Amino acid sequence: MTAAVCHDLDHPGYNNVYQINARTELAVRYNDISPLENHHCAVAFHIFSQPDCNIFSHFDPETVKQIHQGTIALILATDMARHGEILDLFKQKMENFDFTNEEHVSCLKMVLIKCCDISNEVRPMEVAEPWVDCLLEEYFKQSDREKAERLPVAPFMDREKVTKPTAQIGFIKFVLIPMFETVMKLFPQIEEVMVQPLRESRDRYEELKQIDDAMNEVQKKKSENLIMGGKKKKTGQLI
Template structure:
């Protein structure tokens, strides 16, 4: 039986011996106190910037560390993994990972090159049974799905909460997130509007789930977060009532596909290391181009092509807009998009919703907001994401150092602290972005901007 306030841990520090520890955590404790307790259990100092703690359930589900960490029992210990950086082993793992990724990417690029010549005009891309060389990408990427897992139903409480930015994204296992995403399609009226096939949708979502890598940050849960925050923004601002069904379909699919097969290393790395992705896309948004290409490769196969029943014109329009939305998530375009949107937002007579280009830009701004929206969430939900992002950044800069490539100071474990990283990002990127969007969308202040301001205060105090 679980004792309230006790959390039972098995400590895994990467060595062959595993220790057991029990810590006491109460709901009244501050996040930092709880974190210190976890660090102490792992024999680490919580001020150490180059150590990373991750808490897992036995089934591999990552849990947030904080006053609300679910309590467990002795029989069902959590695994607390601790890793300190700068170790030769890490570098070796990193290099072998990289080689693996390059081979995988090369396979996919080859497959894509082969499939490019067969992309049919318009919608309903069909698999050609006579094809001599079926795309390896699909063969490798698409999980075999002999039968779909049973579909869950959620309580009204859950589906209502799903419409709000306070939704706790850590509670759900992958298949539950798949079903929550499917629920969004239904609730937005897209299933009936576009005669989408339920089974195809679930296969599509399973395929998407399997095509996200297990990066610390850019993983399937991040994809779910972005879709859920977009869905939350549509509801709290009532934008869903103003958008056409096709625009909602575009937004939801774009969010779901926007980081597909992310390798865990950003565009700067793709360019500087002359990776396959950098080469294929001529250094122009290599990752975002790749995410969109993987998305449409999944949509090319009839059994995962949820857009199959769309009229040709709608398909073409959806594809164009989805590509624009995914490409808009490249932060290198941030300044340009902010400038264009500002002109529209400050236009005399208000934002021009009769202009198709302005509507398309609004969708791009919404996905941008959703993509970097973790600080809109309650602290116990958002804070683990900062650790995960830093873990991914540190792994990149470690590799860049090892390979003699340039590395960004904001990714350098010697220079960055969580607080310093967040203060700058919130002040100079998040707040200006959300305040600008709030000039066009109503009701952003209380549910969306206030939490960001509180997060800024929190990290300023921490700094």
């Protein structure tokens, strides 16, 4: 719970890729290794170091050490650059998962905080969609800055190349559903409350994409007709 509350503390709104490419203070400080996640940890522990905020003051030193280590491991696990690595490790544990095995449970915790971190599309559309709009605006703000600073721009963050449906379809199909379906093997009860809403969200965005594609096709034909009409006028042909 502590890691979940603290996992994005003092987030500047520009992701690790930007931090590293722009050679920001955070990237330099943390040697390009999960700069944001390391910063979130540092801010959390700075808060806990203040007497009136130290929620662990009554724990013994060894327990506090374990809490700190666990919090660091979980917050660092939210770096999406490690997504494939962590999910593959969890899949290996899933072949013979053992709740009495500390290593297995630690891996499960990392996957669960990842699920929490990117679970927006699990929620009802009326709750999830405004947050998608906010996220896309954050992406566009970053890509605009990257263009201005002549830094590499990720296609999924470029306002000229991505739409809400295209952004969400890929993320839901290739990141969210595979991860939640893997967790579902351990906790079958999440299918109805988590996995099914993800599938419905995927279907809804695919329908929206089809509508967008159809509208774009109509617009394209209109533009082509206007061009052809203009050419015929120039050659004196009747239209």
